[in-house]
Every structure is written in structure tokens, then in C-alpha cells.
Amino acid sequence: MxxxxxxxxxxxxxxxxxxxxxxxxxxxxxxxxxxxxxxxxxxxxxxxxxxxxxxxxxxxxxxxxxxxxxxxxxxxxxxxxxxxxxxxxxxxxxxxxxxxxxxxxxxxxxxxxxxxxxxxxxxxxxxxxxxxxxxxxxxxxxxxxxxxxxxxxxxxxxxxxxxxxxxxxxxxxxxxxxxxxxxxxxxxxSLIYINSFNKDGxxxxxxxxxxxxxxxxxxxxxxxxxxxxMLHPSGTIDFDYLSKSLLIILGEPFSVPLIGLIVKISITDCILWNLYGPAEATIGSTIHCVNVTNDIQSIPIGRPFYNYRCMIMNKDLQPSVTGQDGELLVGGAGVFAGYLGRDDLTAKALVEIDGQLFYRTGDLVRMDNDGLLHYQGRKDHQIKLHGQRIELGEIERCLLNITSTSACVVMKWNDDHLVAYVQSSSHINEEELREHCRSHLPPHMIPSI
Incomplete structure (x- = not known):
């Protein structure tokens, strides 16, 4: 480490x-x-x-x-x-x-x-x-x-x-x-130094x-x-143009099937970066240059940015050994200033180690024998859906604000949509529940009922 x-x-x-x-x-x-x-x-x-x-x-x-x-x-x-x-x-x-x-x-x-x-x-x-x-x-x-x-x-x-x-x-x-x-x-x-971002790009x-x-x-x-x-929301990408460029993957775990798609559409000549990082560590924290011919088992999230530090800790905040899963903590240049108006949440998110502040990501990782970090999932109920970070509790709280709702559970289903199970003390139809969600939540957080 x-x-x-x-x-x-x-x-x-x-x-x-x-x-x-x-x-x-x-x-x-x-x-x-x-x-x-x-x-x-x-x-x-x-x-x-x-x-x-x-x-x-x-x-x-x-x-x-x-x-x-x-x-x-x-x-x-x-x-x-x-x-x-x-x-x-x-x-x-x-x-x-x-x-x-x-x-x-x-x-x-x-x-x-x-x-x-x-x-x-x-x-x-x-x-x-x-x-x-x-x-x-x-x-x-x-x-x-x-x-x-x-x-x-x-x-x-x-x-x-x-x-x-x-x-x-x-x-x-x-x-x-x-x-x-x-x-x-x-x-x-950091991105400029590794030439993933430059004035000619x-x-x-x-x-x-x-x-x-x-x-x-x-x-x-x-x-x-x-x-x-600027690309219109409904715009398309010229993959011939991308084949002469850099391609950076962010937002979702880089899956091996995505490499197959990249090879299929013939953009193998581009330089492909896999970036990992929560907003609390300023956009990116680790980076890995993907080899489309060798990285066929799993795609690492790589190593820390310059002037960043990573620690892998067990539940007792003790360092994990190589090959063992643990929570990823990120320190160094990117650690955020805290949550606006929520000092209580900031105190829970940041921990001091050897005189330096680290952000507790909640993400589970392990380090292989080459010193590369691999994403293993979450330690809590936070999920990613289509690149968006979602706390299921926020959706549950929205539904529980309906007076007749006595219990609610929201879960991710088949990796592509959300489902809410609602118990109500009086009759309320699904459309009314969906309309309530639509008026209080962004589109990517609206579940099936």
C-alpha cells in the first residue's frame, strides 16, 4: 500500500x-x-x-x-x-x-x-x-x-x-x-500529467x-x-472520430462486456481510461489504462491520482491485507470541504489517519498482487443506476411521507430499474404513488410500484 x-x-x-x-x-x-x-x-x-x-x-x-x-x-x-x-x-x-x-x-x-x-x-x-x-x-x-x-x-x-x-x-x-x-x-x-487531458484535445x-x-x-x-x-441529449457520437481519441469511462463500473462492444464497433485504436471516484473526492480518485486485449477477467479501478492516497480498511478501521476486501478510504488533494449545512454527516464521512483526512467512500475494494485496486461493491444500501448514485432511503422516505403509507422497501431490480414495495393502511392506487414520486424525485429515482 x-x-x-x-x-x-x-x-x-x-x-x-x-x-x-x-x-x-x-x-x-x-x-x-x-x-x-x-x-x-x-x-x-x-x-x-x-x-x-x-x-x-x-x-x-x-x-x-x-x-x-x-x-x-x-x-x-x-x-x-x-x-x-x-x-x-x-x-x-x-x-x-x-x-x-x-x-x-x-x-x-x-x-x-x-x-x-x-x-x-x-x-x-x-x-x-x-x-x-x-x-x-x-x-x-x-x-x-x-x-x-x-x-x-x-x-x-x-x-x-x-x-x-x-x-x-x-x-x-x-x-x-x-x-x-x-x-x-x-x-x-493529475489528469494533465498522465496526458488524459491536454490543450490539443x-x-x-x-x-x-x-x-x-x-x-x-x-x-x-x-x-x-x-x-x-456540446452534445445534444438526443445527439449521436461519431465512433470513427472516437477511434482517434481518448475515451474515458466514468459513472458506472467498467464491465468486461463493454470491452467486447468497444472491439465490435472498432474503436480499439483509442486510449481507454477507467476512472473511479466519488464527488467527495473531486470527480476522480483512481485511474487505470485499460488494455482491451489483456483486461478480459475484470477491469481494475487502478491506482491513485497524483497527490491522492488510498487506504483499504476493515470494519474496525484497520488496514486490510492484499487480496482481502475492505472499505476504500481516499485522502490527499481531492478530499472535499464537507457537506453544506451538515456538519454531522461530514464528521461521519471523514476520518483522520496519521494527521491526514480521508473520505470513507463506502465502496468495497481489494488490491491484487500488482498493486491495482478492484471494485467489489458497496458496504451499505447505496446503489448506482445508469451512472446515478442513489440512496434507496431517500425514495423510501418520499413514499413514507404519504400519510396512508405504513411501510415501504425499495430495491434495485435486474440491474436496470427500481422497484418499491408499499404497505398502505388505506386504498391507494399505483398511479397515485407514482405521481407523488414524480412530483418529488428526479426521473432516475422513480420506482415501479
Whole structure:
């Protein structure tokens, strides 16, 4: 384990916060293509122009202050990119809300994060009531008479919060994972060092904003000077293009049958990375370069990122031996700042070992004789479904909030959908239960009854 954790590396860091790193890339290549979606595109210089228009509006007209949480509920678009970087440049904390979530849930999440402002666009503005200020990004950018001179002068330190990701919570309330600027920048430096992320790359943005991976796709690309291609939710991927590229697998365990699919569609010439990591450890924690001809038994999650550490512990928090299952603890550069407003949950999630904080992932792993980590499942009832992290207790709590429900159990069925078993003290039909779930839960958490 000691040799596996020999990951110390000094990276040259020009600046300490995300938006200053972005401006640094604009200065290096202002006319380079930054982002495109269908026939729309922006160079780095053009993107900076719109970002500064938005950020200065937020500061001067809406008095956004450093560290203020700002939600954004926007479909995949150029406005989505402008909004994220605009929040960062204003010194705010970016918090994505999924446009697919029901109105009741969106309202609850804005209350939980204490957000007074939500950035929207024409497709999502109707989702918010008058008790919260919803700002249409496109409308702001179309105003020509505001002061656009100069950049935002907000200075943010690396220790300050950059963004919040909302994950499913077993108590019925989502957990708000707070990630620092330095957490994210250090994570990106690790990916750059192994050449899985670079200025010559083109990154396809295809994950939903409920995944923290979208932050890597968008902000990470702009921090290294790459080109971001936004993919419509119903869009398709050109596999001939991918065959000359890098392919990174995140969100779900990498299954051996997936290798068969990759070989079948003839993209074996690409470099294939398997990344593992919870949001609490900043997107990725371990990485493995997959060999499509040799990795035919199981796909490892690999070794820790640079400046990350991994420990495998038994139930008594004692180190496990090689070949024995244990809980994976992640320490080092990516450990998050805690759950917003939930110091009790933060205290349970973090443990100090030899003077360093480690995050208890709840994931079971084992280490093989080559020092590679293999994912073995969960130690609790948390599941993954289509890449989404789900606490079954959150769904059960939702159903138990119905007065007539006396008992409820939710489980994952056949690895592809959720099933809820409900006991009721009075007659209630399945459609009423489903409608209740639809009005309180995101689509991926709605079970069959």
C-alpha cells in the first residue's frame, strides 16, 4: 500500500482559482475554438467577453458576493458554459440543478442551498416561482448598455468553495458536496500529467449536470486550453472520430462486456481510461489504462491520482491485507470541504489517519498482487443506476411521507430499474404513488410500484 501511495508530485500552478486559470488560457490563445454546439461556436476571447458581461452584471446589479451559492438550471447549451464560468468569475459557488427535476424538488434544493438567485434560460425559466430571482442568461447577454469594461476583480483563494454537487441522501434530503478551487485544479493537474487531458484535445460534453463529471468536461477543458463540443441529449457520437481519441469511462463500473462492444464497433485504436471516484473526492480518485486485449477477467479501478492516497480498511478501521476486501478510504488533494449545512454527516464521512483526512467512500475494494485496486461493491444500501448514485432511503422516505403509507422497501431490480414495495393502511392506487414520486424525485429515482 505504501508503494501504491507514492504519488507525491509538484505541479506548476500559475494561479489559485478556476476563473483565473481560464483567463490565463484566453491570454495564451484568444482565437482558439473554445466551445461549439451544432452551428454555434465561441473562441476563447469571445467566451471571455460573454462571461465578463454576465459576471459583472451579477456583481454590479444583483450584488453577488464572494462565496455566495448560485444555482443554475439550464439545458445543454453555450449559455450553460457561460453561466458556469460567469458564476465562478463573480466569486460565486456554482450549484447545478437538473432541468429534468420536478418543480417541488427544485424549490426544495434552492432552499437547502440558501440560493436567492438561479440562472435559467428560455426552456427552464417557468420552473421557478416568484419567491426566487431567476435570471435569464440569454436576456442578460443581449443587453448592450451595461458596463463591460475590464474583468471582474474578485480574488478567490484556493481554499474557498468552487462548486456544490447534490447527491442522493439516505435521510431523504440530498447531500450538498462542497468542492474547493484547489481540489478541482489539483485533480485536473493529475489528469494533465498522465496526458488524459491536454490543450490539443477535444472533449465531448455529454453527461447531465447532475453528474459531477460535467464540471470536469466543461471547466476542465477550458482550464487546459482544449476545445469543448456540446452534445445534444438526443445527439449521436461519431465512433470513427472516437477511434482517434481518448475515451474515458466514468459513472458506472467498467464491465468486461463493454470491452467486447468497444472491439465490435472498432474503436480499439483509442486510449481507454477507467476512472473511479466519488464527488467527495473531486470527480476522480483512481485511474487505470485499460488494455482491451489483456483486461478480459475484470477491469481494475487502478491506482491513485497524483497527490491522492488510498487506504483499504476493515470494519474496525484497520488496514486490510492484499487480496482481502475492505472499505476504500481516499485522502490527499481531492478530499472535499464537507457537506453544506451538515456538519454531522461530514464528521461521519471523514476520518483522520496519521494527521491526514480521508473520505470513507463506502465502496468495497481489494488490491491484487500488482498493486491495482478492484471494485467489489458497496458496504451499505447505496446503489448506482445508469451512472446515478442513489440512496434507496431517500425514495423510501418520499413514499413514507404519504400519510396512508405504513411501510415501504425499495430495491434495485435486474440491474436496470427500481422497484418499491408499499404497505398502505388505506386504498391507494399505483398511479397515485407514482405521481407523488414524480412530483418529488428526479426521473432516475422513480420506482415501479
Amino acid at each position: 505504501q508503494s501504491v501511495n507514492n504519488t507525491q508530485m509538484s505541479f506548476p500552478s500559475h494561479l489559485t482559482c478556476i476563473h483565473h486559470e481560464f483567463v490565463y488560457q484566453v491570454m495564451k490563445h484568444p482565437q482558439k475554438l473554445a466551445v461549439e454546439l451544432d452551428e454555434q461556436s465561441l473562441t476563447y476571447c469571445e467566451l471571455l467577453y460573454y462571461v465578463q458581461v454576465l459576471s459583472l452584471t451579477l456583481i454590479n446589479e444583483y450584488h453577488v458576493y464572494p462565496g455566495e451559492v448560485m444555482c443554475q438550471c439550464v439545458e445543454r447549451s453555450l449559455s450553460m458554459v457561460i453561466g458556469i464560468m460567469g458564476i465562478e468569475m463573480a466569486g460565486g459557488v456554482y450549484c447545478p440543478l437538473s432541468p429534468r427535476d420536478p418543480q417541488h424538488r427544485l424549490h426544495a434544493l434552492t432552499q437547502q442551498t440558501q440560493s436567492r438567485l438561479v440562472l435559467v434560460h428560455y426552456l427552464t425559466k417557468i420552473k421557478f416561482d416568484d419567491d426566487i430571482i431567476s435570471l435569464d442568461i440569454d436576456s442578460i447577454l443581449n443587453i448592450n448598455d451595461i458596463d463591460k469594461k475590464g474583468l471582474s476583480s474578485v480574488i478567490v483563494k484556493g481554499e474557498e468553495i468552487a462548486y456544490i454537487i447534490l447527491t442522493s441522501g439516505s435521510t431523504g434530503t440530498p447531500k450538498a458536496v462542497q468542492v474547493r478551487h484547489r481540489n478541482f485544479i489539483d485533480c485536473m493537474h 477535444t472533449v465531448v460534453q455529454m453527461t447531465r449536470c447532475s453528474f459531477d463529471i460535467h464540471v470536469q468536461e466543461i471547466l476542465g477543458t477550458l482550464l487546459v486550453g482544449g476545445t469543448l463540443v
